Amino acid sequence: MGVEQSQPRRSFLKLASAAGGAVIGLVLAIPGLRYIADPLRRTGGQVGRWVSLGGLDGMPEDHPVQLPVIGDQTDAWTRSKDVKLGAIWVRRQGDAVKAWNAECPHLGCKVGYDRSKSQFACPCHESAFSPAGERLGGPSPRSLDPLQTRIKDGKVEVRFVRFRAQTPEREEIG
Ligand code: FES
Incomplete structure (x- = not known):
């Protein structure tokens, strides 16, 4: 009985851990993406x-x-x-x-x-x-x-x- 109850709990913890990692990765990526996109924002893609x-x-x-x-x-x-x-x-x-x-x-x-x-x-x-x-x-x-x-x-x-x-x-x- 104890083994059957811990299985869903372990799956939940794995899922929560993966979701938390994804959120942290996204938060860390935003400043980098803004830095890369900055010149494009400044020129507005203007030609001529x-x-x-x-x-x-x-x-x-x-x-x-x-x-x-x-x-x-x-x-x-x-x-x-x-x-x-x-x-x-x-x-x-x-x-x-x-x-x-x-x-x-x-x-x-x-x-x-x-x-x-x-x-x-x-x-x-x-x-x-x-x-x-x-x-x-x-x-x-x-x-x-x-x-x-x-x-x-x-x-x-x-x-x-x-x-x-x-x-x-x-x-x-x-
Ligand atoms: S650059 Fe080749 S003909 Fe002008």
């Missing part, structure tokens, strides 16, 4: 940022100009001020402005502009692009990546965003 390029007046109309993009960078658990985030090509057409990310969609080299041929050219593997950013030849899987622009309070702004390289489709990554 608007940057000001100044007034239209300084921009020539006959050829595109390359500009650096400077801004604050939040990288995992660190935040750096005034970092070079990348480079863009900007072309003024009257009161409108077109912009492209200067990274080659092939492997990310910085694309240049060959004024003698009036086309964008990548020095790494010779991808070429028209003045409108369209792919003309070379290993790049797509045309240059266009960026949104707008005029705000007389200043040109561009939405700077980076794209995944080596894919025919355009995918924003940062």
Whole structure:
């Protein structure tokens, strides 16, 4: 009789012990999970940022100009001020402005502009692009990546965003 009564009691104690261990494990895991998720919370998963390029007046109309993009960078658990985030090509057409990310969609080299041929050219593997950013030849899987622009309070702004390289489709990554 005594053995029959102690069996359910032992099972109950095992179950209670396992449940207690799970609760303690969960409580200990919460600070760790919050630490890992913190950078995601801070950036809100945001992709792209608007940057000001100044007034239209300084921009020539006959050829595109390359500009650096400077801004604050939040990288995992660190935040750096005034970092070079990348480079863009900007072309003024009257009161409108077109912009492209200067990274080659092939492997990310910085694309240049060959004024003698009036086309964008990548020095790494010779991808070429028209003045409108369209792919003309070379290993790049797509045309240059266009960026949104707008005029705000007389200043040109561009939405700077980076794209995944080596894919025919355009995918924003940062
Ligand atoms: S990185 Fe531009 S062609 Fe390869």
